[in-house]
Amino acid sequence: MxxxxxxxxxxxxxxxxxxxxxxxxxxxxxxxxxxxxxxxxxxxxxxxxxxxxxxxxxxxxxxxxxxxxxxxxxxxxxxxxxxxxxxxxxxxxxxxxxxxxxxxxxxKPPFAVVGRKSLGVETPKDLEGKVLGAPPPDGAWAQFPIFAAENDLDMSTITVEPVGFPTREPMLAEGKVASVTGFSFSSTLNLKRLGVPMEDQSVILMADHGVDLxxxxxxxxxxxxxxxxxxxxxxxxxxxxxxxxxxxxxxxxxxxxxxxxxxxxxxxxxxxxxxxxxxxxxxxxxxxxxxxxxxxxxxxxxxxxxxxxxxxxxxxxxxxxxxxxxxxxxxxxxxx
Structure with a gap:
């Protein structure tokens, strides 16, 4: 026991x-x-x-x-x-x-998908056909299936790249992934520190897209x-x-x-x-x-x-x- x-x-x-x-x-x-x-x-x-x-x-x-x-x-x-x-x-x-x-x-949970507009990510549907970076232990990634279901995402078209927490934002800043899962206030400002301007970032807060957690x-x-x-x-x-x-x-x-x-x-x-x-x-x-x-x-x-x-x-x-x-x-x- x-x-x-x-x-x-x-x-x-x-x-x-x-x-x-x-x-x-x-x-x-x-x-x-x-x-x-x-x-x-x-x-x-x-x-x-x-x-x-x-x-x-x-x-x-x-x-x-x-x-x-x-x-x-x-x-x-x-x-x-x-x-x-x-x-x-x-x-x-x-x-x-x-x-x-x-x-x-x-x-209101900070679970989010943070993408770059210059890489074509502004709405949930934009994730289809692109690479999503997601740390396996990430709280936002754990809720992503609910977000995907609520927004009718075709997961077969989304390439999920397991990433580590230290490499998550650098990979997005370098364009190796088009978006990442994370807490909104963490990923956005980490990207800002890495030189990605806020105007190029899209913050898709799961709570604003059907996730009632x-x-x-x-x-x-x-x-x-x-x-x-x-x-x-x-x-x-x-x-x-x-x-x-x-x-x-x-x-x-x-x-x-x-x-x-x-x-x-x-x-x-x-x-x-x-x-x-x-x-x-x-x-x-x-x-x-x-x-x-x-x-x-x-x-x-x-x-x-x-x-x-x-x-x-x-x-x-x-x-x-x-x-x-x-x-x-x-x-x-x-x-x-």
Missing amino acids: FTKLIAAAFAASVAVTGAAHADTDMPFALDWKFEGPAAPYFAAIDEGFFADAGLTVEISEGKGSLDAIPKVATGAYPIGFADINSLMRFLDQNPDAPVTAVMMVYD YGNAIIVNTDFAKANPEAVTGFLKAVAMGWKSAIADPAKAVDALIKRNPAADAGLETERLQMAIDANVMTDYVAENGMGGVDADRMASAIEQTKSVYEFQSEPDAAKYFDSSYLPTDGSLMLK
Whole structure:
């Protein structure tokens, strides 16, 4: 059983305590690099939001959601950040894994196909007859079958080139592929840095073309959460406050990021953060309801879309994928 296999790793890596207090360590596994959208979490450290909750938080880079989810499921990290759709499939394949999502961050997912207009890619149908670069562990690539089905794409005419994350944008910049799958705010600005002007880029956001999914969420090891409910709620409150601070002053939040990634371009990462805020985090739903929660009807629709391209081993259960019970109820989730 998965639970038995991870028990030793969990016990060795995470000290299970009761209520949150000064020495509650909560290492946090990101899904990706220290880029603009990660700035709110560093702002939460530097502005003392985690410390106010009695938490010591150290943030680690990731290599995609398929890297972050097992880290949390095995207990190597008590908490992380990953695509909820990838989490659904992971839990279907590992039904005993003690991991679930507890706070939605990307209410509108950044899954995108980014192409170059000069290479003939501006609309979904333009992908036919061309080469698409897709990293196998990429969250956007995982949702591409839904996007393809919703847009009636003839996959037999699309050449899919498996690429690595480091080579994805360089290959598009060099014209070796006509488009790539990725997060909109990552691929576009990486291309810009490589000299591809924004006016030559086409950003086909899957959410604008029939894909009714949620995006990345805070995920937690459920064994840890059950033993430390106050710590988890305190962590989520600090995350919300970090995002609220970043929305008010993106450049200041990016300053906290640059401390951890001095090689990053502050201007570019501020632009990347602002893109995530505008397109993915601060949606109409979040403006009205606050960040963190999910709409039950939309979640059901997302599961149905996933079922159309993925054969679940057992009947999917939304309650297994998202648990709202740890969200703070003190109004801190309202971002404005």
